[in-house]
Amino acid sequence: DTGVSQDPRHKITKRGQNVTFRCDPISEHNRLYWYRQTLGQGPEFLTYFQNEAQLEKSRLLSDRFSAERPKGSFSTLEIQRTEQGDSAMYLCASSLAYSSYEQYFGPGTRLTVT
Amino acid sequence: AQSVSQHNHHVILSEAASLELGCNYSYGGTVNLFWYVQYPGQHLQLLLKYFSGDPLVKGIKGFEAEFIKSKFSFNLRKPSVQWSDTAEYFCAVTPSGNTGKLIFGQGTTLQVKP
Numbered sequence: 373d374t375g376v377s378q379d380p381r382h383k384i385t386k387r388g389q390n391v392t393f394r395c396d397p398i399s400e401h402n403r404l405y406w407y408r409q410t411l412g413q414g415p416e417f418l419t420y421f422q423n424e425a426q427l428e429k430s431r432l433l434s435d436r437f438s439a440e441r442p443k444g445s446f447s448t449l450e451i452q453r454t455e456q457g458d459s460a461m462y463l464c465a466s467s468l469a470y471s472s473y474e475q476y477f478g479p480g481t482r483l484t485v486t
Numbered sequence: 487a488q489s490v491s492q493h494n495h496h497v498i499l500s501e502a503a504s505l506e507l508g509c510n511y512s513y514g515g516t517v518n519l520f521w522y523v524q525y526p527g528q529h530l531q532l533l534l535k536y537f538s539g540d541p542l543v544k545g546i547k548g549f550e551a552e553f554i555k556s557k558f559s560f561n562l563r564k565p566s567v568q569w570s571d572t573a574e575y576f577c578a579v580t581p582s583g584n585t586g587k588l589i590f591g592q593g594t595t596l597q598v599k600p
Contacts, residue, residue: 376529403586414490414576414590415530428585463530467586475588477522477530 374398376478378464384484385454392450393481397466404447405475406439407463408432415463421447422469454485488513492577492591499567500599507562507594509577516582519560521551522590525573533575536560537582547571569600 377396385391397404402423407415418437419429423444433439436454441447451458461482465475493508511517521533534545541553551562560577574595578588 405587407588412592414578414593415588417587417589420585420587428587465530465588469586474532474535475586476532479529 376464376466376476378462378478378481380481381479382482382484384486387454387456387485389454390450390452391454391483392448393462393464393483395447395449395464395466395478397446397464398476399445401466401468401476402444403467403469403475404441405465405467406447406449407465409461409463409480410459418449451483454483456485459483459485488579488581488589490577490579490589490591492575492594494594495592496595496597498597498599501569502566503598505562505564505567505571505596507575507577507596509560509562509591510558511560511577511579511589512558513579513581517579518582519551519553520578520580520588521545521549521560521562522576522578523573524576530576533562567596567598569598572596572598 379394405420406418409415419439421441424441436452439449461480463480464478467475490511519536522530523533524530536543536553544550549564574593576593577591
C-alpha cells in the first residue's frame with residue numbers, strides 16, 4: 373500500500389504526558405497537512421508543510437503542539453503536557469502542490485488522554 | 487471567517503431511495519469544493535471535486551454534486567442509494583490559489599437500510 377500511513381493508530385496516555393505521532397505521506401507529495409477531528413465534527417486544520425517548511429499554523433495549535441518535517445518526507449506531531457481536551461483523532465493528509473489540491477488522508481491516530 | 491455548513495446531521499434512507507445532502511459555505515471569493523466520504527472503519531477518501539467549468543460534477547460510485555454560486559451551495563446527490571453507501575459524508579472547501587487547507591463541514595451520517 374503506497375498511501376498515507378500514520379503511527380501509532382491508537383494512543384492512550386495520562387494527562388500531563390508528552391506524545392508524538394508520525395505521518396508518512398505519499399512519496400512524491402510535497403505538501404503535508406495535519407488535521408484534528410473530534411466526535412461528531414469534521415476535521416479541523418492544524419498546520420501544513422510544503423517540503424520541510426511549515427507554512428501555516430492554525431490558532432487551534434497551542435504552544436504545546438509542535439510539528440516538524442525535517443527532510444521534507446515524514447512528519448511528526450508532538451503534544452506536550454497533554455490535556456483531556458486533546459483527546460481526538462489526528463489526521464494526516466498529503467498532496468502535490470500547484471495541482472488539483474486533492475488531499476489523500478491517512479487512517480489517523482486516535483489519542484485518548486485519561 | 488470561512489465556514490461550511492451541512493444541514494443534515496443524520497439521514498436514514500431505504501435502498502433505492504434518492505439522496506440529497508446539503509452543503510453551504512461562506513466565502514466571498516473563488517473556491518474549490520469537495521465531498522469526502524468515510525466508510526465505517528476506513529479513512530477519508532475523495533468522492534468528487536469542483537474547481538471550475540461545468541457546475542455539475544460527477545464522482546465515484548454514481549454520486550454527483552451541483553455548484554450553485556449564487557446560493558454558495560454544493561449539494562451532493564445520488565439517484566438510488568445502496569446499503570454500501572452507509573458512511574459519513576463531509577463537504578469541504580478551500581479558497582482557490584490558497585494553501586490548499588480544507589475547511590470541513592461537520593459531516594452527515596448516512597444510514598441506508600437494506
